[in-house]
Amino acid sequence: MRRGATVKTKTEQRIVLDRKMVTLHQTQTWDLDRCVGCQIGPLVCPKDAISHVPAVLENGRLKQRASVDIDPEKCVFCGMCSVMCPTNAITMLVNGKEEAPVQKYEAFPLLIESNKFNRDAFDMSRRDFVIENCPTDVISYDAKADTLKVDQKYCIRCRQCEVASDGAFTVVQPWQGSVTLRRELCVEGCLACADICPTRALHVDENGALALADYYCIKCGACMQVCPIKAEVEPYEVSFEYAGTTYTREHERITNLDQLPIVVERWRVGHTEVQSGAWVAALIRLADDKAGETEIDRKRALRRRDLLTALKGGRSLLDK
Amino acid sequence: MAKTTREIDYENDPPRIGVYVCHCGSNIASVITPSEVVDYAKTLPGVVVAKEHRYACSDPGQSMIQQDIKEYGLNRVVVAACSVAMHEPTFKACISDAGLNPFMFQMANIREHSSWVHSHEKAAATEKAKDLVAAAVAKVTYVHPLEMFEVPVTRRALIVGGGIAGISAALDLADMNIETYLVEKSPTIGGRMAQLDKTFPTMDCSICIEAPKMVDVGKNRNIHILSYSEVKEVNGYIGNFKVKVERKPRYVLEDKCTGCGLCAEVCPIDVPNIFEEGLGPRKAIYVPMAQAVPSIYTIDMDACIKCFKCVDACGALSAIDFAQQPEIVELDIGAIIIATGYDTWDPSEIEEYGFGVYENVTTMMEIERLHCAGGPTVGEFVRPSDGKVPKNLALIQCVGSRDKRYHEYCSGFCCMYTIKNAMLLKWLYPDMDIIIFRIDIRTPGKTYEEFYERAREAGIHFIQGRPSEIVEDPVTKNLVVHAENIATGRHVALEVEMVGLANAAIPSEGSFDLGRVLTVPNDTYGWFMESHPKLKPLDTPTEGIYLAGAAQGPKDIPQSVSQGSGAAGRASRVLNAGKWEIDPIIAYVDPERCINSRGGKCDICYRVCPYGAVINLPGTGQPSSIIPAKCHGCGTCVAECPQNAISQHHFSDGQIVAQLHALLAEKPEEKVIAFTCRWCSGMGADNAGTSHFEYPANTRNILVMCAGRVDADFVMEAFRLGAGAVLVSGCHPQDCHYISGRNFADTRITRLFAQLEKLGISPGRFRLESVSATEGAKWARIMREMSAVVQELGPEGIRAENEKALPQLTKRLARMREVPEVGYLLRLADGAALKDVETGVKQARDKGLGQTVGVTECQLPEATACDTCQLAAACAPETKQAKGGK
Structure with a gap:
C-alpha cells in the first residue's frame, strides 16, 4: 500500500510530514528556525517518533542549534507536539486547516495562555522600542487603529513586551516553574545557553558575563539541552491508574542536579479540564513528578465529586 | 501398528522379482527401446520375469502384474515407468491386492528422468533406463515387508485464512458436523472478496453475496473464528497435529464488545485504512469494514496514543482492556487447510509507471474501493489529486505479471476484473472514455468471453501494447501514456486524467513463514505447492494438509469457492475415517x-x-x-550416527549402497550420481522432465527422503566405486520438508568438500545444491554443468583422481563395512560376484543381514x-x- 504512506521532506529550514489519502490530508511542519531543541517534543510524543538532535558547540558558543528529527513511520499525526511546543515551531494541518486532532476530540486540553494589549495603558512613544524588543517579532503596529497587534500564533509568552511596555501588555504563561543559574558551576567562557534562549531570559550582560532574568523564562528547558554539563539520568517507573487498571510508564530522573549550572523545573501548567490518559502521561513526562500527581489527585477528587453528585442525596453530603 | 520385522527367509523364499517396463504410450517408447531394457532386466540376479506394457498403470497392465505375482510366485516387483509422485501409490495398491506387501516394490523413473530429458540421445537414454532398472532391482532385493502405521484421527479441522475459500471450506466441514477452527490474521474474515465492489461477469455486489456467508460462519456452532490470530507452530502429522495459534491482543474483550462503535467516534487518531487501500482513514480503534465478522473492535497499538477516550466512551460495557496480552491457544487438529489467498503487488517498483509518485496513477484495487458505495468516497469515482471525476481513464494490464523482470506468471483474473471495472465505470459515467492497454485478453471461463464482447460493444477501447512510460503533467496532474500499438505499429501518446494499473497478484505476506511452520513447500514466488499439479491439486506433499483458493496460485471467486469445498472434501476423507495409515519409513x-x-x-x-x-x-x-x-523418517540421525547404529526402513544403508553399486557397475567414471530428496529436489528433477529440459544422459538419480539422509559414506563410496561426479541436492534450507534436515546435510557435506579436495577430487566433481520443486531448469543446468566437468576431465583424468584417493577412501569407509548389511554387500562386490545374489542372499542370513532388528x-x-x-x-x-x- 503506497497511498496513505507518510512522506517526509527535510530541508535546512523545515521538516514536513505529509500523509495524503483521498478523503483525508494530514500535514505536519516543523519550522526548524523556530525550534530550539528544547526536548519537549520528544518527551510529549506518545509514539516516540521525535528524536533530539544535539547542538554543536564551539568555544562555548553555539555553532549549530539543537534540533529534532521525526520518524515518519511512527508519527500518527495526533498533534500533541504542536500543542505543547513552547516556541510554536510545529504546525499541524488537517485537510488544509490548522487543527490538533487530540484537542478536537478532547483528548488533550487547551493551554491557558494569552497576551493581551491594553491600548489605553500604553505610551505610544515607546512603540518602536517595544516592537524592536520582541524576541520573536510578533508585535506589529496597526496604523489604521493606531494600536499594537500581537500575532498570537507565534507569540511565545515571554513577557518581554510586558516589561518593555510597563504593563500595557498582560501575558499569561502556560507553565509555572523555576529556573536557577549557578554561574560558579559553568564551564568557563561558555555562553551557549544565552545563544539558544528564545526569550533572552539568559543573556550576556554588559560585562560579557552570563546573566539570567528569570521573569522572561518560559520553562522550555532548551538551555539545559545545550549546556555542556549534561544531566545524568536514571530510569524509574511511574504508575498511574486509569479506569481500574494501573499503567506503568518508564520515566527518567536527574541524579546530578547539584552539579548543573542551569536547572529548569516545570511545576504546573495552566490548562482546560480534560479526561485523557494521554494528557496525564504527557504531564508526567513533562513536569516533575509532583505536577503529575497533583493532576491525578485532582482527577480523583473530581471523579469523587461526580460520583457523589450522582448518588441520591449526594449533593447534601458534598455540601457538608 | 507397524509390524516392522526384518526377518526375511532368504533360504526358503529367495527374491523372485518381476520387472515391468512401461511404454507410457510413446512417452517412453519413442526414446527408449523397452524390449532392450526388458532383455537386460532378465539378466539381473533375482529377476524371474520381465515384461513390457503399453500402459503399465492401466487395468490390463495392473492385471498382468497381479497375474504374474500368482503365476511366478513373485515376491518383489519393479516397475520402470514414471515418477514415484505419480504412480507409486497405484502400483503399491496393485501388488497389495495380489497379496504382496506393498513395500516389496520399487519404481524406476525412466520417463521424467530419462525419456523426457534425453530425447536426443536415444541409445544413452536406453542405457540409463537399464541402469535405473538395475538399481531398482538391487534395492528391491534388500527391501523388507513393512506394515503401515495406523494412527487415530482427531476429528477437528483448522483452516488458515478466512477469505472466501476458507469460508467455503469451513461451512462445508461444519455441515459434516466437523468442529472447525478458522484462523484469520486480520480482525475480520472476508478476505479480498470483501474489498471488491462487484464481481464479474454477473456484476453481483461482492460484499452483498459474501456477507451472508460470513454471518453463517460467525453463527455456525461448529465453527470457531480465531480472528486477529496467526498460526505459530505446528507439530505432529496427519490426524494428530498439535497447533499453536497466537491470538494477538486486540485490547477489546470479544465477549463484551457489541460493535456499537462509540469508541471509534471519540478516537482522535486517524490512520490509513488498509482495507480501503489507504484511500481513506480509520481510527486507532476500528473494525476494517461495516460488515466485519466478528463485529468486534480492535485497537491498533501502533497508532494508539493511550488517551483512553474509548474507555470512557465504552462506559459500563467495559469491553476495553489495555492490559491484554498475546495469548497462545493450543489446538489438537486432524487436518489443516491452507487458504491464505493473495496480496496485490506494489507496482511502485516499475519506475516508468510512476505509481507512488504520480498521484493519479492508481492500482486496480484502489479503483475498486473508489467506485464502491461502501468505500471512502461513498461510491463517487474521483481522482486522488483533486477529487474530481476524471473524464477519461486508461487501464493498464499485466503490471508486474507476465513480465520477466517481476513475475513470469499470469495473474489470471486481472483481464476480467479490468473489464469489469471498465464496464462498471461506463455504467456510472457514460461519458467517461475508458482505454484498456492489454497484451492479450484471457477469458477462459463460463460466459467470460461474452462479457468481454459486451465490454467492446459498450464502447470500451482496447489497445494491444504494453505501455512503456507514463509521464505526468505537473500542472494539470494529467498523465500521458506512451505505448506502441501493436496492431498499427504506431507509437501512441495518450493523455488521460487517471490511470489504473492491473497489478500482479502475489502470495500473501508470510506465505514462506507459514510454509516453514507447516513444512509445506512454496514455489519460488511463495505460492504453496500442490502434491501433484494434475491429480492432487488440493493436496500438499505433507499428508493431512490441503490447499484452497489463491494460496496455491491466482484464482477468481468461483475457483476459490470450489477449491474451498474441494479441500473440505479432501480433509473430511481423513477426518471422517476415524483412523489413518501412515508410511512406516521411520x-x-x-x-x-x-x-x-x-x-x-x-x-x-x-x-x-x-x-x-x-x-x-x-x-x-x-x-x-x-x-x-x-x-x-527424514533419516538425518541415520546419516549423522558415527556408529552407524541407526538405520531407516526402506532407505537402509545397504539398500542405498546396493543402488550405488548397480548404477556404477559399468563405466562409472562417465557417470554423475545425484542424491535427491523426495520433496523439492526429487520433484525439481521431475519438473525438468515434465518441462522437457534436456540434459546429458550420463546422470543417475538416487532418491532418499531428505538430503539429511545422505551419509558422507555414500559419497565416498560413490567415488571409491569410480563415479565421475556426485551431487547432493535438497530443498532450499528454509523450505526443508523436515525442518532442519537440509541444514545438517549442509554442515556435513561442506565438511566433506574439504576432505575430498584434499584427497585430490576436483572441486566441480562434488556439489551440494538446493533445487526447489519448480526449478526444473536449474536442475537441468546443474546436470549439464556437472556432465561438462566430467567430460572435461575425461575418463582417464577421473580414473587417475579416483585411484589416488582410493586408499584413503577405503580406509574411511571401514566403519560403514561394519554395518552387517553393507559389509556383506561390499564383500560380495570385492569378490566380483555382485550379481550372484541368489547364493549371496542365502549367505546373508549367516552374515547378519537376516538378523532380527525389531522396531x-x-x-x-x-x-x-x-x-x-x-x-x-x-x-x-x-x-x-x-x-x-x-
Whole structure:
C-alpha cells in the first residue's frame, strides 16, 4: 500500500510530514528556525517518533542549534507536539486547516495562555522600542487603529513586551516553574545557553558575563539541552491508574542536579479540564513528578465529586 | 501398528522379482527401446520375469502384474515407468491386492528422468533406463515387508485464512458436523472478496453475496473464528497435529464488545485504512469494514496514543482492556487447510509507471474501493489529486505479471476484473472514455468471453501494447501514456486524467513463514505447492494438509469457492475415517551398535532430530531409541550416527549402497550420481522432465527422503566405486520438508568438500545444491554443468583422481563395512560376484543381514513410555509387542 504512506521532506529550514489519502490530508511542519531543541517534543510524543538532535558547540558558543528529527513511520499525526511546543515551531494541518486532532476530540486540553494589549495603558512613544524588543517579532503596529497587534500564533509568552511596555501588555504563561543559574558551576567562557534562549531570559550582560532574568523564562528547558554539563539520568517507573487498571510508564530522573549550572523545573501548567490518559502521561513526562500527581489527585477528587453528585442525596453530603 | 520385522527367509523364499517396463504410450517408447531394457532386466540376479506394457498403470497392465505375482510366485516387483509422485501409490495398491506387501516394490523413473530429458540421445537414454532398472532391482532385493502405521484421527479441522475459500471450506466441514477452527490474521474474515465492489461477469455486489456467508460462519456452532490470530507452530502429522495459534491482543474483550462503535467516534487518531487501500482513514480503534465478522473492535497499538477516550466512551460495557496480552491457544487438529489467498503487488517498483509518485496513477484495487458505495468516497469515482471525476481513464494490464523482470506468471483474473471495472465505470459515467492497454485478453471461463464482447460493444477501447512510460503533467496532474500499438505499429501518446494499473497478484505476506511452520513447500514466488499439479491439486506433499483458493496460485471467486469445498472434501476423507495409515519409513536404532549402550555419552541423534523423536540417555548405559509415532523418517540421525547404529526402513544403508553399486557397475567414471530428496529436489528433477529440459544422459538419480539422509559414506563410496561426479541436492534450507534436515546435510557435506579436495577430487566433481520443486531448469543446468566437468576431465583424468584417493577412501569407509548389511554387500562386490545374489542372499542370513532388528522399543519404563510418545494408541501396542505382548 503506497497511498496513505507518510512522506517526509527535510530541508535546512523545515521538516514536513505529509500523509495524503483521498478523503483525508494530514500535514505536519516543523519550522526548524523556530525550534530550539528544547526536548519537549520528544518527551510529549506518545509514539516516540521525535528524536533530539544535539547542538554543536564551539568555544562555548553555539555553532549549530539543537534540533529534532521525526520518524515518519511512527508519527500518527495526533498533534500533541504542536500543542505543547513552547516556541510554536510545529504546525499541524488537517485537510488544509490548522487543527490538533487530540484537542478536537478532547483528548488533550487547551493551554491557558494569552497576551493581551491594553491600548489605553500604553505610551505610544515607546512603540518602536517595544516592537524592536520582541524576541520573536510578533508585535506589529496597526496604523489604521493606531494600536499594537500581537500575532498570537507565534507569540511565545515571554513577557518581554510586558516589561518593555510597563504593563500595557498582560501575558499569561502556560507553565509555572523555576529556573536557577549557578554561574560558579559553568564551564568557563561558555555562553551557549544565552545563544539558544528564545526569550533572552539568559543573556550576556554588559560585562560579557552570563546573566539570567528569570521573569522572561518560559520553562522550555532548551538551555539545559545545550549546556555542556549534561544531566545524568536514571530510569524509574511511574504508575498511574486509569479506569481500574494501573499503567506503568518508564520515566527518567536527574541524579546530578547539584552539579548543573542551569536547572529548569516545570511545576504546573495552566490548562482546560480534560479526561485523557494521554494528557496525564504527557504531564508526567513533562513536569516533575509532583505536577503529575497533583493532576491525578485532582482527577480523583473530581471523579469523587461526580460520583457523589450522582448518588441520591449526594449533593447534601458534598455540601457538608 | 507397524509390524516392522526384518526377518526375511532368504533360504526358503529367495527374491523372485518381476520387472515391468512401461511404454507410457510413446512417452517412453519413442526414446527408449523397452524390449532392450526388458532383455537386460532378465539378466539381473533375482529377476524371474520381465515384461513390457503399453500402459503399465492401466487395468490390463495392473492385471498382468497381479497375474504374474500368482503365476511366478513373485515376491518383489519393479516397475520402470514414471515418477514415484505419480504412480507409486497405484502400483503399491496393485501388488497389495495380489497379496504382496506393498513395500516389496520399487519404481524406476525412466520417463521424467530419462525419456523426457534425453530425447536426443536415444541409445544413452536406453542405457540409463537399464541402469535405473538395475538399481531398482538391487534395492528391491534388500527391501523388507513393512506394515503401515495406523494412527487415530482427531476429528477437528483448522483452516488458515478466512477469505472466501476458507469460508467455503469451513461451512462445508461444519455441515459434516466437523468442529472447525478458522484462523484469520486480520480482525475480520472476508478476505479480498470483501474489498471488491462487484464481481464479474454477473456484476453481483461482492460484499452483498459474501456477507451472508460470513454471518453463517460467525453463527455456525461448529465453527470457531480465531480472528486477529496467526498460526505459530505446528507439530505432529496427519490426524494428530498439535497447533499453536497466537491470538494477538486486540485490547477489546470479544465477549463484551457489541460493535456499537462509540469508541471509534471519540478516537482522535486517524490512520490509513488498509482495507480501503489507504484511500481513506480509520481510527486507532476500528473494525476494517461495516460488515466485519466478528463485529468486534480492535485497537491498533501502533497508532494508539493511550488517551483512553474509548474507555470512557465504552462506559459500563467495559469491553476495553489495555492490559491484554498475546495469548497462545493450543489446538489438537486432524487436518489443516491452507487458504491464505493473495496480496496485490506494489507496482511502485516499475519506475516508468510512476505509481507512488504520480498521484493519479492508481492500482486496480484502489479503483475498486473508489467506485464502491461502501468505500471512502461513498461510491463517487474521483481522482486522488483533486477529487474530481476524471473524464477519461486508461487501464493498464499485466503490471508486474507476465513480465520477466517481476513475475513470469499470469495473474489470471486481472483481464476480467479490468473489464469489469471498465464496464462498471461506463455504467456510472457514460461519458467517461475508458482505454484498456492489454497484451492479450484471457477469458477462459463460463460466459467470460461474452462479457468481454459486451465490454467492446459498450464502447470500451482496447489497445494491444504494453505501455512503456507514463509521464505526468505537473500542472494539470494529467498523465500521458506512451505505448506502441501493436496492431498499427504506431507509437501512441495518450493523455488521460487517471490511470489504473492491473497489478500482479502475489502470495500473501508470510506465505514462506507459514510454509516453514507447516513444512509445506512454496514455489519460488511463495505460492504453496500442490502434491501433484494434475491429480492432487488440493493436496500438499505433507499428508493431512490441503490447499484452497489463491494460496496455491491466482484464482477468481468461483475457483476459490470450489477449491474451498474441494479441500473440505479432501480433509473430511481423513477426518471422517476415524483412523489413518501412515508410511512406516521411520528410523530405528540397533541397540548393540549404539555407543550409549556401552556407557557412551553420545547425543548426536538427539540433537539432529527436529521432531524430538529420539529418547537419548547418555551415560546411563541405555542405548538411544526412537519413538516410532514421532519419527517423520527424514533419516538425518541415520546419516549423522558415527556408529552407524541407526538405520531407516526402506532407505537402509545397504539398500542405498546396493543402488550405488548397480548404477556404477559399468563405466562409472562417465557417470554423475545425484542424491535427491523426495520433496523439492526429487520433484525439481521431475519438473525438468515434465518441462522437457534436456540434459546429458550420463546422470543417475538416487532418491532418499531428505538430503539429511545422505551419509558422507555414500559419497565416498560413490567415488571409491569410480563415479565421475556426485551431487547432493535438497530443498532450499528454509523450505526443508523436515525442518532442519537440509541444514545438517549442509554442515556435513561442506565438511566433506574439504576432505575430498584434499584427497585430490576436483572441486566441480562434488556439489551440494538446493533445487526447489519448480526449478526444473536449474536442475537441468546443474546436470549439464556437472556432465561438462566430467567430460572435461575425461575418463582417464577421473580414473587417475579416483585411484589416488582410493586408499584413503577405503580406509574411511571401514566403519560403514561394519554395518552387517553393507559389509556383506561390499564383500560380495570385492569378490566380483555382485550379481550372484541368489547364493549371496542365502549367505546373508549367516552374515547378519537376516538378523532380527525389531522396531526399537521405548527404553523408558512402560508407564512413562506412552507419555513420551504422546500417542498412546500408536505406540503402546508396539511397546507391548516388543516386550512380549504384555
